[in-house]
Amino acid sequence: MTVYHIVLFRLKPGVTQAQIANWGAIAESMVGKIPGLVSLKAGQPLPISVSRAKGFDMGLVAVMESPEHVASYATHPAHLEVQKLREELCEDTLAYDLEF
Secondary structure: OOEEEEEEEEEOOOOOHHHHHHHHHHHHOOOOOOOOEEEEEEEOOOHHHHHHOOOOOEEEEEEEOOHHHHHHHHHOHHHHHHHHHHHHHEEEEEEEEEEO
């Protein structure tokens, strides 16, 4: 069954829009590199939901073919590169996986 991997990020003070755009582009480029990763989109919350976002400034939704692909995604070198950027730019992260 398909898995939706949802991640929210609270950025560190001083992170620029250019850094966010670069990180998002690198994250989205994982599609086609990581087996089972069907799609990935990253972005900032819509203005209407900022007040409910509890300080999370950015999010992503990755669609994966199966729960097994979530495990291999986590350790794939392309994801580890994105994770390194996350550690540099974020002070908090919340991840949630749903299977449909």
